[in-house]
Amino acid sequence: MVYDVVVVGSGFSAIAVTINLLREMPAGTSIAVVGDDAGFGRGTAYRTEFHLHRLNVAAARMSVFCDLPDDFRQWLGDRGRPAEANAFASRGDYGLYLRDRFAALLRERRQDVRLDFIRAKATRCMRVVDGGYSFELATGSSLDASAVILCLGLGNADLPVSHQNDAGDRIVENPWRLNWLSHVEPEEDICILGSGLTMIDQVLALRERGHKGRIQVLSRRGLVPHSHATVGLTPSPPQLPETRAISKLLHALRAQARDAADWRVVMDGLRPLTQSLWQSLNEEQRSRFLRHALAWWNVHRHRLAPPVRQRFEALLNAGTVAVHAGYLQSMEQNDKRVVLRFRKRGGSDIKEFAVDRVVNCTGMERAGLKHSPLLLSMQEGGLLRPDRLGLGIVVDNVSQVCDGGGRAQQGLYAVGGLTAGQFWEITAVPDIRVQAHAVAERIAKSIDPV
């Protein structure tokens, strides 16, 4: 059979798209979800078992439904969990919320839309001569679709230097495979590369698992995410200058942040303007932003729940965790340890430390396509082109994937972080849910009722 829509992925983007399709698709249509992960909807972010892994977005903004903004708070309240607008729930609970809402929708749904789940990795996608797309799956089977929505998330960034991983699991290249934690001895010295949200997650998970050793954190700037305010703030949209010169834009934002009672109101006021601001930049300006302002942006924009920041600060103050700003030069393994050499930021001194384990938390934003055989095969077949700045794949302003020649392809869409080149702010729930709704609605409207 030929499905009307195939959704590929099993994280938040996939469940948000599927929920919207179930609400929007006309009678008699069919949907297949192809995902390689058992917990549909949880993806990388919401499958954690650690209660201290909190959401970094307040409950009031985490509903999966654009038209029911308080739905997640309602779910929390129904279960006796703190449900204030600025509560930061656990990410595990958020995974349960998604599962519950999806299950309820399946129970209530009209029986006239067919939904099939196929647990498999999609490995190849080709265009079919008379329209539509055909997928090959790792299981050896294949399936055909009139429309496709790629919800693949982002791969993990590569380590910043090469190494020979001949010492088993002492270099953890992908920390999201959480089983690495079970190999850690309590007194191990650990180095974490990268100082963002992923690093914080891993530090907290280590402590939770009884790790007592020292943790060295190394990143180019040594910047750690700030905390959300402990009270709800009212965002204040900043006055942006006419120019799109990055230095002038940043200067204006910094000045307004300095004058505000709390700089967060300016960052939060910028949020609704971010996508259009990004789209008004040319490629050179975007590239300058990524080179000069990305680290600054990340720590101010993607903030920590206050209790999480407090825990991390306690570890810093106790000397358990130390954060270094510097450039990794080399990483060598000897019999028992991994020796890292780095040049301190702003100097020429080379420092080194020897640790038992290194964990790569250098992030996701610019992980490219090479983690995904599916995306690579689509690139080879001319079905997509990588974004020139390394921010996923090129899509148009309605999320249709552009082919190798830059033309938007009817019926082929991407949702989530893969589309950051077009939208920039498209990695968190409040942005993805809007995109998921728009894409589902567009596909549903394109189908002639039977």
Ligand SMILES: Cc1cc2nc3c(=O)[nH]c(=O)nc-3n(C[C@H](O)[C@H](O)[C@H](O)COP(=O)(O)OP(=O)(O)OC[C@H]3O[C@@H](n4cnc5c(N)ncnc54)[C@H](O)[C@@H]3O)c2cc1C
């Ligand atoms: C640790 C962490 C915490 C976060 N916390 C928050 C938060 O508090 N609030 C917030 O708004 N956002 C948060 N985010 C942002 C988060 O990225 C989004 O909320 C959302 O989870 C992204 O979902 P996704 O489906 O796009 O990607 P992913 O979660 O990465 O899911 C993609 C899925 O697709 C599957 N897949 C990939 N390729 C294939 C293939 N070829 N075939 C089949 N399946 C495939 C993968 O296995 C994976 O399960 C967090 C992100 C992380 C990593």
